[in-house]
Amino acid sequence: MRQKITPNLWFDTQAEEAANFYISVFDNSRIVNVTRYTEAGPRPAGMVMTVEFELAGQRFVGINGGPEFTFTEAVSFQINCETQDEIDYYWERLSEGGQEGPCGWLKDRYGLSWQVVPTGMEEMLNDPDPERARRAMQAMLGMGKIDIAALRSAADGVPAT
Structure with missing residues (x-):
C-alpha cells in the first residue's frame, strides 16, 4: 500500500x-x-x-523553498528506541551540530526537532499507580537525553546506581 x-x-x-x-x-x-x-x-x-x-x-x-520559513518545535519526529544503545546512537548522531533539549528532545543541525524516547516510557508516565507515574514524570523532566535505567529506577522508587 x-x-x-x-x-x-x-x-x-x-x-x-x-x-x-x-x-x-x-x-x-x-x-x-x-x-x-x-x-x-x-x-x-x-x-x-x-x-x-x-x-x-x-x-x-x-x-x-527559500529562507522564508524555518523549523520550530511545533513539529517534531519521534524515534522509539528499544535500548539505551539506540537512544545513545540517535541522540549523538542527530544532536551533532544541533542543540540538545529537555525530556528527550533535540534539534538537529538543520533545526528539525526530534524526540528520542524509549518504548515503554508512556506506560511509566501513565502508570495506574499515581505515585509511580509522578516519580517517572519528575525524573523525565530532569533529563536531556533519556536514561532508561534511571527512569525505571525513579518510577520504582529505587535510587539510581
Whole structure:
C-alpha cells in the first residue's frame, strides 16, 4: 500500500544535504528521487528543488523553498528506541551540530526537532499507580537525553546506581 501522507520539510538550500545526512543515520533509508529547478525558476536552473527520501521505510520530501520559513518545535519526529544503545546512537548522531533539549528532545543541525524516547516510557508516565507515574514524570523532566535505567529506577522508587 502506498503511503498516503508524506511529510514535506522546507529548507532554504540544504534539502539534499539534509536528506543525505538523515539516510546516513537511519537504517533502511535511501534517496528516492531528486528534482531540479529549470529555467522557469523561481530559483537558479539546476539547483535541487525537491529530494524524495525514505527513512526506515517512511517517505519524506525535502524542498529547497527559500529562507522564508524555518523549523520550530511545533513539529517534531519521534524515534522509539528499544535500548539505551539506540537512544545513545540517535541522540549523538542527530544532536551533532544541533542543540540538545529537555525530556528527550533535540534539534538537529538543520533545526528539525526530534524526540528520542524509549518504548515503554508512556506506560511509566501513565502508570495506574499515581505515585509511580509522578516519580517517572519528575525524573523525565530532569533529563536531556533519556536514561532508561534511571527512569525505571525513579518510577520504582529505587535510587539510581
